[in-house]
Amino acid sequence: MTAYWLEHAWLGSGRLADHVLVTVDGDRLASVEPDIVAPPASATRLRGFTIPGLANCHSHAFHRALRGRTQEGRGTFWTWRDQMYAVAERLDPDSYYALARATYAEMAATGITCVGEFHYLHHDPAGHRYDDHNVMGRALIAAARDAGLRIALLDTCYLAAGIDRPAEGVQRRFSDGDIERWAQRVDDLRESYASDVVVGAAIHSVRAVPRDGIAAVARWAHTREAPLHFHLSEQLAENDGCEAAYGMSPTRLLFEAGALGPRSSAVHATHLSDADVALLGGSQTYACFCPTTERDLADGVGRSRDLQEAGARLSLGSDSHAVIDMFEEMRAVELDERLTSSTRGHWSTEELLTAATGIGHASLGFANAGTITPGAFADLVTLDASSPRTAGVRKAAELAVFAASAADVTHVVSGGRAIDSSRVGRELAKAIGPLWEDA
Amino acid sequence: MTAYWLEHAWLGSGRLADHVLVTVDGDRLASVEPDIVAPPASATRLRGFTIPGLANCHSHAFHRALRGRTQEGRGTFWTWRDQMYAVAERLDPDSYYALARATYAEMAATGITCVGEFHYLHHDPAGHRYDDHNVMGRALIAAARDAGLRIALLDTCYLAAGIDRPAEGVQRRFSDGDIERWAQRVDDLRESYASDVVVGAAIHSVRAVPRDGIAAVARWAHTREAPLHFHLSEQLAENDGCEAAYGMSPTRLLFEAGALGPRSSAVHATHLSDADVALLGGSQTYACFCPTTERDLADGVGRSRDLQEAGARLSLGSDSHAVIDMFEEMRAVELDERLTSSTRGHWSTEELLTAATGIGHASLGFANAGTITPGAFADLVTLDASSPRTAGVRKAAELAVFAASAADVTHVVSGGRAIDSSRVGRELAKAIGPLWEDA
Numbered sequence: 001m002t003a004y005w006l007e008h009a010w011l012g013s014g015r016l017a018d019h020v021l022v023t024v025d026g027d028r029l030a031s032v033e034p035d036i037v038a039p040p041a042s043a044t045r046l047r048g049f050t051i052p053g054l055a056n057c058h059s060h061a062f063h064r065a066l067r068g069r070t071q072e073g074r075g076t077f078w079t080w081r082d083q084m085y086a087v088a089e090r091l092d093p094d095s096y097y098a099l100a101r102a103t104y105a106e107m108a109a110t111g112i113t114c115v116g117e118f119h120y121l122h123h124d125p126a127g128h129r130y131d132d133h134n135v136m137g138r139a140l141i142a143a144a145r146d147a148g149l150r151i152a153l154l155d156t157c158y159l160a161a162g163i164d165r166p167a168e169g170v171q172r173r174f175s176d177g178d179i180e181r182w183a184q185r186v187d188d189l190r191e192s193y194a195s196d197v198v199v200g201a202a203i204h205s206v207r208a209v210p211r212d213g214i215a216a217v218a219r220w221a222h223t224r225e226a227p228l229h230f231h232l233s234e235q236l237a238e239n240d241g242c243e244a245a246y247g248m249s250p251t252r253l254l255f256e257a258g259a260l261g262p263r264s265s266a267v268h269a270t271h272l273s274d275a276d277v278a279l280l281g282g283s284q285t286y287a288c289f290c291p292t293t294e295r296d297l298a299d300g301v302g303r304s305r306d307l308q309e310a311g312a313r314l315s316l317g318s319d320s321h322a323v324i325d326m327f328e329e330m331r332a333v334e335l336d337e338r339l340t341s342s343t344r345g346h347w348s349t350e351e352l353l354t355a356a357t358g359i360g361h362a363s364l365g366f367a368n369a370g371t372i373t374p375g376a377f378a379d380l381v382t383l384d385a386s387s388p389r390t391a392g393v394r395k396a397a398e399l400a401v402f403a404a405s406a407a408d409v410t411h412v413v414s415g416g417r418a419i420d421s422s423r424v425g426r427e428l429a430k431a432i433g434p435l436w437e438d439a
Numbered sequence: 440m441t442a443y444w445l446e447h448a449w450l451g452s453g454r455l456a457d458h459v460l461v462t463v464d465g466d467r468l469a470s471v472e473p474d475i476v477a478p479p480a481s482a483t484r485l486r487g488f489t490i491p492g493l494a495n496c497h498s499h500a501f502h503r504a505l506r507g508r509t510q511e512g513r514g515t516f517w518t519w520r521d522q523m524y525a526v527a528e529r530l531d532p533d534s535y536y537a538l539a540r541a542t543y544a545e546m547a548a549t550g551i552t553c554v555g556e557f558h559y560l561h562h563d564p565a566g567h568r569y570d571d572h573n574v575m576g577r578a579l580i581a582a583a584r585d586a587g588l589r590i591a592l593l594d595t596c597y598l599a600a601g602i603d604r605p606a607e608g609v610q611r612r613f614s615d616g617d618i619e620r621w622a623q624r625v626d627d628l629r630e631s632y633a634s635d636v637v638v639g640a641a642i643h644s645v646r647a648v649p650r651d652g653i654a655a656v657a658r659w660a661h662t663r664e665a666p667l668h669f670h671l672s673e674q675l676a677e678n679d680g681c682e683a684a685y686g687m688s689p690t691r692l693l694f695e696a697g698a699l700g701p702r703s704s705a706v707h708a709t710h711l712s713d714a715d716v717a718l719l720g721g722s723q724t725y726a727c728f729c730p731t732t733e734r735d736l737a738d739g740v741g742r743s744r745d746l747q748e749a750g751a752r753l754s755l756g757s758d759s760h761a762v763i764d765m766f767e768e769m770r771a772v773e774l775d776e777r778l779t780s781s782t783r784g785h786w787s788t789e790e791l792l793t794a795a796t797g798i799g800h801a802s803l804g805f806a807n808a809g810t811i812t813p814g815a816f817a818d819l820v821t822l823d824a825s826s827p828r829t830a831g832v833r834k835a836a837e838l839a840v841f842a843a844s845a846a847d848v849t850h851v852v853s854g855g856r857a858i859d860s861s862r863v864g865r866e867l868a869k870a871i872g873p874l875w876e877d878a
Contacts (some may be wrong), residue, residue, distance in 0.1 A: 402506070405845070425823075426830070
C-alpha cells in the first residue's frame, strides 16, 4: 500500500488535522491517522496544506480551445456562441479526444479529480451517427481515464435550435432526432462502463428540448438513478422565450416535467424569481455555479445564497474553461455576490470548500469522494503554503478559498494515482494549434 | 551592457515583435532591435511572451498582512476596516519596512516594476511624530529599492475621522494635525530623494480632509508638478456624507478645490453620477480601478468605460493586496463590467495592457516607462507561453490579459536589475507571522 504523510490537512466537513498518515489501497483511502509525528520512511511527505480532490461539475472540454481567442470586438453570449460553434464544426473523434485529454490534464494539474462533462457533440459534421454511435462520448471517457480523472459523462439531449425551431448547422451534430434514439444510444454507453465512470443525462436547456422531451429524459434518469444536469436561465432571453411559449419560467417548466430533485443539477441558475428559487430549493436540486464563465459571458450574478437558504446545494464548474482554477471559482461565488449586494460574508470558506469537494462529487454521482476518510476515493490535493500568494495565511480553508491559485497546487493524487503534470502545456498546444491552423 | 533576446514581445502601443535583441545601460533600455535571428551568445534568452513592466498604481503595502484573515462572518467595507486598523496599530518602522519589502518582493515576482504607495501610517502609536518624522515613509522607499521596484510615495494627508469629526484611535497615527505640518514633512521627504523616487501627494478622501485642506494639498501638488491621488466614492456612504455636508458630490468638491487634472488619480471612482464622470473625464484625471479589492470589499463595479470615453485614463492597482496579480486586475475591469452590463467587449486587450503599463507608470510620475523602447526604464516581464493556463493562446495581449496569472511570470527585469524571487514566500511569512503572533 502507498502511504502519504500530510503536514497540514483539511479532511472535509471542517475537520482540520496535522501530521496525517494516509494509506491508499487501489483507488481508495485505506486509513487516515492524524498526529503521527514520525511517519515511516516509505511515506511520501506532502508539505503544505492538503485538501480532498476537487470536483469540476460542469465542463465542455472542447471550449478550452477558445481561451484567449474570443476577446476581440463587442458582443454577447450569443456572438461568443458563434465562435464556439466554429470550433465544434472542426472536431472529429481523434481531435476531440486529444483536446479533452489535454484539458482534463490541465484540470488534474490544478487538483480536479472528477469532471462532469456536459457532452453534446455526438455526431459527424453532416449530423449522421458515427459507425460507433458513441465514439465521441467514448473519446471523452478515455481522455479522462488517460488524464487520471474520474468522469461523469452527462450525455446531453439536444433536439432543437430553439423552442419550435429545428436544429440547424452544427447543431445537427448535437441532435439525436428524437428522445428514443437519444435514450437508446445512452443506454448502450452505460452498459460499457464500470464503477469508475458515471453515465448520466443532461437536458441541454428548455430551448433545445421540448416539454415532453424534458419529461422523458427526466424519467430516463430517475429510472436509472442517474445524475441529471441542465443549463438553466443563464440568459434572460431564455426566460423570455420560455414564458412566451409555455407561459412559465424555465424552472417551473423543468419542475412540472419532473426534472428537479436531489440527483439533479441546475447549471448557472442565474436569472431566477423567488418562486424559481423556492422550487429549486424545495426539490433539493444542486445549483451548479460557474462564476468565471458567467463573468466571461456577461451572464450576470446568480442568487447563490438565496438558493442555498432555500435548500439547493451549491456545486461549481469551470464550464467554458476561460479559466481552470477551482480556487478562483470558490471565491468568485462570494466576491461576485459582494459586488451585487455591497455586503461581505455571504458564504463561509468552509461552505465554499465543501461545495467544491464533497457536494460537487456527490452531484456527479460519486457519493464517497471529496473527503479524506477511509473508504473514500483516494484524492489528495496539496497546496504550497509558502508561495508568494499563500505565504502568511495560516488557516487551510482561508488559504484555499481566498489566497491560492491553480498554480499553487504542488501534488495531486487522484483515485490513488499520482498525477504527472509536466507535459500539460505541450499537450494543450499540440491539441489546440491545429484547430486554428497555427500549430 | 547587459543584453536580452525576447522570443516574442509586446513592445507597447500595440506593437508586436519577435526575436527582439534588447540592450540595457544602467536602469534604461539602450537599444531595441526586432528580427535578430541569431543573437549574441552573451544575450540572456527570454522564451515566451515579454511585456513591459507593470505599474501597480494603488498600494497599501501593510494590508498584505490581512490576506486570508478577514473572511469570517458577515460585514461590510467598514467592518473590514476595523480589522485593518488593528494591524495598523501594531506596526513600527522596522515591521513596516519588513512587511513592505516582502509585499513589494511579491509584486516584483509578478512583473510589477513600479508601485504607487498610498502612505498614511506616519506617526507613532500615540500619534506623536517619530524623531525622524518621515521614518515610516523612508521605510517604504527603502523597502521598494531593496525589493527592486521604483516607487511613487504618495504621502497622504489624513486629518479627520469624518467630515467634522477629529481623528481618533489609530487614526492619530495618520494625522499631521494640519496641512502646514503635512506639507512641511513631505517637502522634507522630497528633498532626500533622487530621480528613481517620486514623492507625490494624496488626499485620503473627502471624509478625512476638509474642503480648504483639499485645496491646499492640491496647490502643493500643482506647484511641485507632483502626482496627486485620492480615494473617491468607493462607498455610497461617502457620497451621502459629502452631499449632507457640502451639498455636492465628492467629485464636484474635489473639482472645485482644484484637485482634478492630468496629474491626478481618482482611486476606485465607483459610485459616480454622469456629472461626476464628465468632470473626471474633462479634467483628464486618471481613474485608478482596483477590481480585486473592489470585489473583496463589496464596493461595487465602477463605470470604467464611461470614464474612458469621457476622457479619463484607466490605471490599475491591487490596493489591499487580497490578490497581487495585475493580469487578474486587467481582465477584471472587463469581466466585472460584463457582469453589470450583460454585454462583452467594453475594453480591448490592448487598452487594458496599456492601462497596466504605460498609462499606469505615467500616472505615478514616471513618464518614460511601460514600453520597450530605447531610453525607457529597462523593465521586462516574461510570461510562460506554455503553462497549463497559457498554452494554446497565440496572441501576446490576449495571453497576458485573458489567460495568464501572476504565477506565469518566469523572468522579471526591473530598472535594469534581474529580480530574484526565490525567497518571497519565506520573507512574507517572516514579516506577517509576528503581527498575528503565529510566527
